[in-house]
Amino acid sequence: MGLSAADLAALEARIGHVFTDRSLIELALTHISAVKGDAPRLRSYQRLEFLGDHVLGSIVSHMLFAAFPIAEEGELSRRLADLVREEACAEVAEAMDLGTVLLIGAGEAQAGGRKRRTILADIAEAVVAAVYLDGGYAAAHRVVERFWRPRLEAPRRPLRDPKTVLQEWAQARGLPPPLYREVSRSGPDHAPRFLICVELPGLKTTEAAGPSKQEAQKAAAAAFLAREGVSEETPP
The missing domain is CATH 1.10.1520.10 (Ribonuclease III domain)
Structure with missing residues (x-):
């Protein structure tokens, strides 16, 4: 053949x-x-x-x-x-x-x-x-x-918050809510940089940085979703 x-x-x-x-x-x-x-x-x-x-x-x-x-x-x-x-x-x-x-x-x-x-x-x-x-x-x-x-x-449909998507993804697999942990903080007080990791049992920890804890958590969730091939595209 x-x-x-x-x-x-x-x-x-x-x-x-x-x-x-x-x-x-x-x-x-x-x-x-x-x-x-x-x-x-x-x-x-x-x-x-x-x-x-x-x-x-x-x-x-x-x-x-x-x-x-x-x-x-x-x-x-x-x-x-x-x-x-x-x-x-x-x-x-x-x-x-x-x-x-x-x-x-x-x-x-x-x-x-x-x-x-x-x-x-x-x-x-x-x-x-x-x-x-x-x-x-x-x-x-x-x-x-x-x-x-x-x-x-191509024009894209709005994306949902990656933390929400990750929590729903974990829940659908019988996992507990994702745990976000601050790894480090750097930079001056007026321009801090936070490194956050997100953890789920049995899965590799993912880290990402951002100018605030919230942004770093979103970036970590987005990186986790990207690694797992999960889209944040809003359902029609």
């Missing part, structure tokens, strides 16, 4: 990258259900998805840093979470028409795997990784610019 020359050429035209090593894009499009034999996870897109998640986060962070020069870290974290969340990546996969060229087992295909948003989001990240490995950071940056820039610039 593999991509036909025509499918590969059409895909390359859609994403804006011609592969030197076509095995990378075929691996990025291979669902575990299509793999026979030993070590199926190593011969599916799963490792590429891991890499692509981090490459995508780096590139989008760079784009946001340049596009919003006066935004503080909390806002940048919220925008990042919005752009790299599962729903956004699935929308990009649909724009790339990746579902039609996904290499997938017959049973998974019959169950609707080609349109399943979790799978689409995963392969979008895997494709970013494949482009990165094939052409380097600049090539991956061009692809991300092509598909994520319109979403970055």
